[in-house]
Amino acid sequence: MKRITIIPSLLLICICTIFFCCAQSNPKTPSNIQTNHKSINAGNIVEEASKMIANYTNEPVYALRYNKSYCNFELYVNDILVFTSFEDSSPLSSSAVFINHTIFHSGKQKITYKMYPIGKVEDSKEIYNTFRDNTYLKFKLTSYNKNNKEADNIEYMTYHTPGTVLYKSDYDEDIKFEGTGKKYYENSFDITVNVPYALHPGFEQAQDLRKMDKKALEAKLLQAYQQLQKVYADKNMDEVARTMFENFSIQMASEYNQKKDIAEAWEQYEDIITSKTFQIQPLTNSKLTFFADGRLVGFMKDTIANNFRGKPAFWAKINYADKIEKAMGVKGFRPIFMYALFYIPEGKSELVKY
Incomplete structure (x- = not known):
């Protein structure tokens, strides 16, 4: 059975993919950004990260497959943004979103989706500023065993946005969306997963930043972003x-x-960052945004332009050429969106980079 190679997703390059790299750089002045890993550098990151890796007989890779109709949406796992779909093309589309990077242990996981009207559709004169009767999202939880290429994919459960069933048969159904006529809709459902690992991110024992003075928090975060830039x-x-x-x-x-x-x-990743054409962009049109039930915070783009909507405010431009173009299969200037999230541990007062 053909398998899909998972590419890390911490850094988003147009289609939400991330890339990392490893070589010793020339010594430069350390920043004041707080982390829990002061000894990490470009020369040892691969070795240190590999120490966390273990081999298991069953290595389930979970995905949420979706079908959408006349809507754009954001998808969250445990209140961490994993995917956005804002497009001006077809009102109908489907794909899959891998979610292991937001699953830290076995058990119940909360899935949240936030829906928005699709607006203008390509090659159509109509503009859909509210949800239609036939607006919907469908999700199917699946997994495959990364350690056994011959094993079949497993399907666990399906979820459909709530509505009134107008027609249903063994092969088809017609459901009127309960959000018809609205401009925003949000809902959640739970899934249960079984993974062989138990991971403990630093924000697991972090403060609820929603309780802080917003202006003071924003000032702290802005300073951290400027240092990261x-x-x-x-x-x-x-x-x-x-x-x-x-x-x-x-x-x-x-x-x-x-x-x-x-x-x-x-x-x-190093090829990208050290490229002569890599250009960090100013922090503009941004808003303070909380994740992980208030334990993580970052700046996100504050715009309704679909090419930036739902994207991190920490981003860069790069002209893909030579080695990078060959590796990525793209060329010309492209945006690179990078999640830069921070937390404050219990009993502390300074932001720590996640």
């Missing part, structure tokens, strides 16, 4: 490695990546 603008790969290690290592472990996979991913 300088790290990337200076192409300081030692600091890049240190500030991304917690998120990176957890994702590598949750997706069962081996040392060679980690090294390849890190190498690709």
